[in-house]
Amino acid sequence: MNLRWSGWALTAGALAMSSAAFAAPPTPAMLANACGGCHGTNGGSAGLMMPSLAAHSKEAIVDAMKKFKSGERPSTVMGRLAKGYTDAEFEAMGEFFAKQKLHVTNQNVDKAKVAKGAVLQEKHCNRCHNEEGREGKDETPVMASQWLPYLQLQMEMYLSGKRKMPEKMAEKVKPLSKEDLDALMHFYASVK
């Protein structure tokens, strides 16, 4: 009788737990989909202050998340959210976003600034911000088609020292004027 009862209880327990017990750990898509509420479906942002994550390299996503988590990169909600994930989960998210196509935006940009920025990009930034910012070397993020207000805020944070510039970037940025940097932001925002 005891056996029969415990067998029954086991079966009932297994049924009640079925979905939880036999589910696989979160896939890259499961982890990354949750980001979409702020960063858009598949990481294509419609919000002017939020970067698109689509088409970033895995290295770029992992690097950003680790820096948010440690606090090296200042943030509002990102540091708090990053603390909820493991490095392996950052890698999985990175894998997902790296597979997405560049999110192309249509923004009001200043044509003269775009032209000036194109020249500066070619001369100063091209080595890391490859393909007019559509790609990035190692952990360099995608700049192409990011929203202008987002780009401008990040540059402000770099210049004020709140966000730490990578050494190579600091060398390149040093000789550039504020107008030059503004032109570069307009250029990146215009790339499709």
Place this chain on the structure above:
Amino acid sequence: MTLERRSFLKLLAAGAGAAGLPMIGHANTLMPKKGRRVVVVGGGYGGAIAAKYVRMLDPSIEVVLIERNKQFISCPFSNFYIAGLMNDMSTLTISYDKLAANHGVKMVYDEVTAIDPAAKTVATKGGTLAYDHLIVAPGIDFRTEEIEGYDANTAKAFPHAWKAGEQSTLLRQQLQAMPDGGKVLISMPVTPYRCPPGPYERSCLIAHYLKKHKPKSKLILLDANPDVVSKKPLFTKAWSELYKDNFEYIGAKKVTKVNVKEKLVSIEGVEDFKADVINLIPAQRAGDIAVKGDLVGEDKRWCPIQPVTFESTKHKFVHIVGDACAIPSDGPPMPKSGYSANSQAKVCAMNVVNMMNGKELVDFSGINVCYSAIDDHRSVSIAQVFKLEGGKVKSSATAISPADFSLGKEEHAYGESWLRNILTEMST
């Protein structure tokens, strides 16, 4: 009391068991089902996303989204409109045309009147629809039966404005029409209710409106909970620093009786209270259709579900996401927020598709991010990550903004982008 309301109460009294379920079956069939089909009920923060993601994950599955209204108006950010910081609700409003065109979601603008889990059909006013899986995202309705004297006209006189649209406009107009020196009362419900920080944000923004436009007026927030239940250090600081002259918080007090004619409410333990504007937010439960469809649990309020598939523990092939669902949780549950609904709908969609394709289910991973404004240019936030642990959903990180409001302006801007992104995700 209207007929509809009376029969609904009768249904509640019957325990909403199988015997109490309305019969479906004789009405005409809408859109005969040919292949595999998911029907989604409700096109809000949860439902629209569930419909979209099922189609994105497997375009061979037909998705029908049934929604009462041609447009959806967001509750998040509607406090800006109520408090005069937004001229209209256009930035809060989306339609479903692009969602339908981009993803092949079939829209049915109708009201679901019954669910028959045995026959796997839903009834609308226009006819019945068959499904393989049903995703129900009904949001909330109110437990008005707990307030004596509350009838069909009460919400017009004392708007809850807890569903955005006409109700928001009513409250805004009442505030604007009120003479300087008037008294405003917000009465907020016990947990759990939709949008935990919402009433506190509303108190800040209405206090801000009064301070600026009607400085002799006063606002009182009556909290049915013993203490502030969301972002407490941030809201209490905002009240004491920004609104100490025109705002008062009273905890552990709720409205038990209303008198619309006299513009007064009875509060337990306090004498009757008169106010010029009364924003009465009643206690809540899952939306009516969840009750009619026998999806609510023993509490008769919320819908118990499995945390991976969001499948009802009461009826197979019926899934519930968003405000209406009660997820087995270890520690504080996911709040009933727009972001939670968005996140849950994606988990549900993925696992519904996996179930339909005979594939392995994938564990829950979700986020909640919620911004609340404390005045016209600063906001605060909460950010949370949720994962599955031992069959329950548990937060692996939860934190609010720094208490000195040092990020307030930045977060105000991020909040606007949040709204734009999440509404774009639902509507494109």
